[in-house]
Amino acid sequence: MDILVAVKRVPVTGGRIVLSDDNRAIDTRHLGFTISPHEECAAEEAVRIVENHGGSSTVLTLGPPEAEEQLRDSLAVGVDRAIHLVTDAEEWDPQATAAAIVAAIEAERAAGTDHQLILFGNESADAANFQIGARVARALGRPFVSGVKALALEDGGASLRLEQEAGSGRDVYRVPLPAVVSVKEGLNLPRYPSVPGRLRAKRKPLDASTPARPAPRLAMRSLSLPPGSGKQARILGRGADAAGEVVAILAELGLL
Amino acid sequence: MDALVLIEHDGGEADDGSLQAVTLARAYADGAVHAVLVGAGAAQAAAGGLGGVATAFVATLEADAFAPDAWACAVCELIGRLSPAVVLAAGSDRGNDVMARVAARLDLPLAANCTAADPTESGAAVMRVRWGGSLLEEAALVGSPVLATTALHAVAAAPREGSASVEHFAPALEAGDLAVLVTEHVDAAGGGVSLTDADVVVSGGRGVGSTEAFAVVEELAQLLGGAVGCSRAVTMAGWRPHSDQVGQTGTKIAPELYIACGISGATQHMAGCKGAKHLLAINADAEAPIFASADYAVIGDLHEVLPAVSEAIRKARQP
Numbered sequence: 134m135d136i137l138v139a140v141k142r143v144p145v146t147g148g149r150i151v152l153s154d155d156n157r158a159i160d161t162r163h164l165g166f167t168i169s170p171h172e173e174c175a176a177e178e179a180v181r182i183v184e185n186h187g188g189s190s191t192v193l194t195l196g197p198p199e200a201e202e203q204l205r206d207s208l209a210v211g212v213d214r215a216i217h218l219v220t221d222a223e224e225w226d227p228q229a230t231a232a233a234i235v236a237a238i239e240a241e242r243a244a245g246t247d248h249q250l251i252l253f254g255n256e257s258a259d260a261a262n263f264q265i266g267a268r269v270a271r272a273l274g275r276p277f278v279s280g281v282k283a284l285a286l287e288d289g290g291a292s293l294r295l296e297q298e299a300g301s302g303r304d305v306y307r308v309p310l311p312a313v314v315s316v317k318e319g320l321n322l323p324r325y326p327s328v329p330g331r332l333r334a335k336r337k338p339l340d341a342s343t344p345a346r347p348a349p350r351l352a353m354r355s356l357s358l359p360p361g362s363g364k365q366a367r368i369l370g371r372g373a374d375a376a377g378e379v380v381a382i383l384a385e386l387g388l389l
Numbered sequence: 390m391d392a393l394v395l396i397e398h399d400g401g402e403a404d405d406g407s408l409q410a411v412t413l414a415r416a417y418a419d420g421a422v423h424a425v426l427v428g429a430g431a432a433q434a435a436a437g438g439l440g441g442v443a444t445a446f447v448a449t450l451e452a453d454a455f456a457p458d459a460w461a462c463a464v465c466e467l468i469g470r471l472s473p474a475v476v477l478a479a480g481s482d483r484g485n486d487v488m489a490r491v492a493a494r495l496d497l498p499l500a501a502n503c504t505a506a507d508p509t510e511s512g513a514a515v516m517r518v519r520w521g522g523s524l525l526e527e528a529a530l531v532g533s534p535v536l537a538t539t540a541l542h543a544v545a546a547a548p549r550e551g552s553a554s555v556e557h558f559a560p561a562l563e564a565g566d567l568a569v570l571v572t573e574h575v576d577a578a579g580g581g582v583s584l585t586d587a588d589v590v591v592s593g594g595r596g597v598g599s600t601e602a603f604a605v606v607e608e609l610a611q612l613l614g615g616a617v618g619c620s621r622a623v624t625m626a627g628w629r630p631h632s633d634q635v636g637q638t639g640t641k642i643a644p645e646l647y648i649a650c651g652i653s654g655a656t657q658h659m660a661g662c663k664g665a666k667h668l669l670a671i672n673a674d675a676e677a678p679i680f681a682s683a684d685y686a687v688i689g690d691l692h693e694v695l696p697a698v699s700e701a702i703r704k705a706r707q708p
Contacts (some may be wrong), residue, residue, distance in 0.1 A: 146520065146523070146655070146656045147655055147656070147678075148653060148655055148656065148677075148678030148679075149656070149678055150523055150524055150656060154702075156564065157589070159524075170621070170638045170657075171462055171638060192599070199463050204676065226498065227498070227499070228496070228498060230430045231493075256485075256501075258520065258521075258637065258638070258657075259519055259520060260519055260526075261501065261518075261519055261520070261521070262501050263485040263486075263489055263500070263502075263503065263538075264485075264488075264489035264492060264493070264499055264500040264501065266489075267486070267489035267490050267492070267493045268489070268492070271490065271493035272493070273492060274565075276458075276565070276568050276569045276688075277490075277569065278569055279457075279482070279485075279486045279489075280482050280486070291602045296575070298482070298493050298526070299482075299571075299574065300399075301576065301577045301585075302574055302575050302576040302577045303574070303575045303577070304455065304571040304573075304575075305461075305571065305572055305573035305574070306569060306570065306571060306572065307572055307576060308568065308569055309568075313666065317638070318631065318634075318639070319624075319631030319632065319634070319639070320636040321637075322624075322627060322631075323625075324623075325586070350497075350498040350512075350530065350532055351498040351499070351500055351528055351529075351530050351531075352528060352529045352531075352532045353526055353527075354514075354526075354527040354528055354529055355526075356519070356524055356525065356526055357524075357525045357527070358523075358524065358525070359522065359523070359524070359525055361681070364682060364683065364684060364685060366680050366681075366683040366685060366686040367669065367684065367685050367686065368685075368687075369669075369685050369686065369687050370687060370688075370689075371687070371688045372687075372688075372689035372690065372691050372693050372694060372697075373689070373693045373694055373696075373697035374697075375687040375689065375694060375697075375698075376694070376697035376698045376700070376701040377701055378687075379669070379685075379687065379694075379698045379701070380698065380701045380702055380705050382669065382685055383613070383646075383702070384705070386645060386646055387615040388588065388589055388613060388645065388646055388668060389702065389705060389706070
């Protein structure tokens with residue numbers, strides 16, 4: 134089965150987000166970047182399915198030239214090839230993002246690769262628009278299930294059994310392929326790229342193109358930090374000597 | 390200018406998150422606020438008081454189980470009929486899922502997880518959350534009707550009062566609208582207090598050091614009748630299962646007391662525990678960011694502090 138997985142490059146924010154001077158972006162001068170967590174699991178799942186059932190895996194991103202780093206990371210854990218929809222520094226809104234991804238999928242199909250399973254993260258760590266998968270599925274006329282935390286092929290690879298968290302348990306869906314699925318972290322434990330994997334990734338094929346950005350219909354104007362907690366922590370003590378104070382707090386909160 | 394709100398419900402009662410969406414709808418629209426409900430127990434939930442909703446439209450489907458495309462179809466049909474200026478749902482898993490499908494069907498923009506929205510000439514000015522609530526975004530949405538979901542707990546829920554007139558309708562489904570359908574519900578494996586229900590959650594981070602070293606965290610959690618949590622670094626290291634992970638991409642919790650041990654306080658983690666009523670942070674690094682969000686702080690090695698606390702609890706409980 135041929136699988137396409139869409140990933141997004143996001144900064145590793147650490148303990149405190151700092152905004153750029155114009156309040157339109159996160160100041161990333163001192164930050165590293167990563168694949169958004171849900172999508173890291175999507176890439177891992179694509180690799181596992183191909184390892185177990187054959188076929189091919191393709192990773193796609195829409196992002197700045199630097200996002201090649203995240204494509205190579207995916208190739209390093211075993212994805213076969215990459216598609217880079219290169220953008221300038223501007224953020225693309227969800228409709229524009231989905232349309233560009235649909236165009237890329239249709240171009241793939243025209244070139245002979247009809248991806249039977251298209252995987253997304255449930256939402257990106259940064260913008261969290263929760264809608265790219267649904268839009269792509271609708272455009273392609275394929276079934277879509279969101280927030281998936283367990284995925285299995287059934288009927289000899291003709292359909293999927295999918296689990297989604299619901300309340301204290303899980304809801305189960307069964308959909309025929311081809312299908313579009315968005316996944317959540319916890320689906321699997323992604324592997325770390327090995328050194329040979331990183332070397333192989335450098336030689337794997339990467340197709341880059343530069344789609345035009347349509348006028349946004351959901352346009353970010355500015356970012357701001359929510360008001361701080363304003364908390365001033367009460368220091369109960371240092372090391373084991375603090376135990377008595379901790380027990381006093383537990384008693385005060387009625388938790389002892 | 391009217392509004393339409395998708396109401397999720399469970400056991401014949403409207404969800405709090407949906408009633409929060411009603412609050413935002415009433416602030417946005419100067420006309421009537423209507424509601425749409427789908428699925429088993431919808432009529433009962435509509436009768437239970439929806440905070441001044443004028444008409445509750447109850448969609449009847451062939452299937453009682455959750456079918457997100459059929460739900461989206463029902464919402465779209467009412468949009469065609471009522472021409473609301475704004476359509477809202479809770480920023481819940483299902484709310485975001487169904488509204489994404491509505492937006493895809495109508496090829497309209499959707500702003501997910503909004504804390505505020507105001508009409509503009511071309512659509513709406515919205516405030517929405519990013520990074521699991523660590524960042525706010527002001528955005529301009531261009532389109533009509535305005536489609537949005539409301540960030541959970543951003544506004545108060547509309548009171549469960551008033552009596553909406555109830556109207557049943559059978560949406561004209563497209564072929565394939567029941568292809569995606571919940572076919573089965575699997576209950577969580579029992580055993581122990583769940584992260585979301587526990588009064589006390591004791592979590593360990595990278596500072597714990599290994600799977601085995603979590604014994605001191607488990608011991609304290611057990612003494613307090615609480616649940617064990619962990620940070621993303623711990624799950625990624627394979628020390629604990631992802632079901633224990635507290636954070637933006639893990640479980641969001643709201644215990645009475647959260648005890649964070651050896652956790653630095655990355656935004657990823659804080660997005661999952663900011664609902665805790667009290668936070669006790671135990672960390673060897675006095676400069677750890679987590680102390681800025683803590684109510685109580687112990688500066689020290691968790692491997693020394695936790696056994697001492699457990700011992701002190703046992704002593705305090707001795708008659």
